[in-house]
Amino acid sequence: MLLFIISSCSQSQKSKSEDVELELQTFISLLEYDFKVLEDEIKNLGNFVHYLFENKEKILSKADKNKYKFRGAFSNVSPNSDPNLSTIYISETSENKQEALELLYLTNSLDSAFRAIIDKHPVVSQVYFNSQLQINRLYPPYDAFSMLDPDLDVTSFNFYYFADEQHNPSKETIWVDETYVDPVGKGWMISLLNPIYFENDLKMVLAFDITLNDIIEAYLDKFDSNFVIIDSTGKLVAGKAKGIEALSLPPLKNHTYTQTITSDSYREEDFNLFSSKNREVRKLASQIILSSEDEYILRDSGVEIKVSAAKMSKLNWYVLDLTF
Template sequence: MRNTGYLVSLLLVVVCSCSPTDSAENSENWLELQAMASLMDYDLKELEDEIISLGQYTESLFEHREEWISKADQSKYRIKGVAANAAPDADSSMSSLYIPDLGQDLNAVMEMIYITNPLDSLFREIVKRRSVVSQVYFNSSVQLNRLYPPYDIYNMLEPDLDVTSFNFYYEGDEEHNPSKSAVWVQEIYIDPVGRGWMISLLQPVYYANKLMMVLAFDITVNDIIESYINKSNKTLLIIDATGTVVAGKNKAIEALSLPPLKNHTYTQTITSDSYRVEDFNLFKSKSREVRKMASDIILAGEKMYVLNDNGEKITIRAERIDRLNWFILDLNLQ
């Protein structure tokens, strides 16, 4: 996912923009933070381009729907109850299909399966090529979920879920997304198929002015930690526009008076059932200074804050990730 040439150019631009009077250390600190924020934004734009292209291809499948239905391999998926190709005995080259028991039109479901079978190879290729994308899928109003990599549907999902009732569907519908464009579910949420806390990128697919499905890429908090946070030796924290911690290093979590970490690390905490988003919100910190810092950075747009709390002095630099309205904080613990 990294674009090395872009990153080198970005670093050069930031270096050249620094004032000659800046200290070397200060320039270096800002350089890395600005580069990371810009790189994340660039990577997110690449994902948007990817899902838009996938959406256009999917629309073309519906434009030739009769052809795809007529030549479909109708034996490719064997539906048992509410699922097909479910783990642990799934074919890893194929998606899993979830068909909730809601009394829907099964003929419409089967047609949707046949039309969209060509998506399996594209879903698989995207997950392989895009390191931060943990799963690719769509949810359709005919009550069909097609998701890659395959997962254990029978043990993970109730048999009668309405796939259109979740934010990874309705945030992409015409009411919430009238522009019919790619849209991010910016606030983290728990993945119903067991991959922990995540964000999603959505792309609606229309045919004959009717919403046929919402495509989605999922990025887990673990993906963000491994792909960005752990690549730096700085004490970093990513928060969203509500002040909730999206990802961060353990030292940063502890320094801002957030709850004690369970299971030793934040990475393990956010994948456990005991994690609560509200416990990791800076506006709800027990420290008045932390709450003020969150207000100054998120609401007032400040890029630097010196936190004096319990005798500790922490210099905090902040950069905004524009595409998600998130903020990367660099905590200099003195």
């Protein structure tokens, strides 16, 4: 009888472990499938931009050059914006305003293309491009007056330079998978970038932004498991509240810029497992990220929490499943 009980407990634990592994892999598969769909979408958008450059003279000859009215560096700024148009920003640092305007006219048709992507993919919070001509076209429109200084260098931010030839010599689509605070007020996010070259010249970097709130609402909230996502540096990406609390991290708030793009309002180390004041949490991060362990028992105040981990293939992220 004792042997039967021990065997039954062992089978029950094995079955529970297999269920946890299945749930973890299902979550990762869903996330990676949808991210692959977005990669295909931004490549198709890039193909359309190539078409615009290939037919530049014809398109410019018919372009509506009065579509956008500027007030300084800005056009179509909310709250009084046309919801069908992008917000346009041409920095005062632009050395060739005429070329920047030419790129604006050439890409006027992107407004409807951007809008279609937002409508089709709710997880994408904004679609835009940045150019070395110091022009940004972003949809949906936003309050650029209060969020951007008029003399920014748009190429100095990771959502541009991570895709340039120096950082991305393969010239392929690339994920900015280390979270950063969005300069136009959407909070923490990641970005998918597509550098657009024409005649060996980097004309622009197309981008899709996905906020962490969107990841939580679209993916994490669909599962009962206490998932927590961290990046390869140990920094929290997103997670269920109970899991975040168990890892001795502060609540993940939707940090935004309250003044201008240069005003950063959060301390990154507060959300990094390697910087935790809890020795067990630091050890957990080391075992999973540095030693590639896929299981760990987190002991805290006499409570044991089983942590199952799996690394994503598309992004440099780890998904943790905490079982209490």
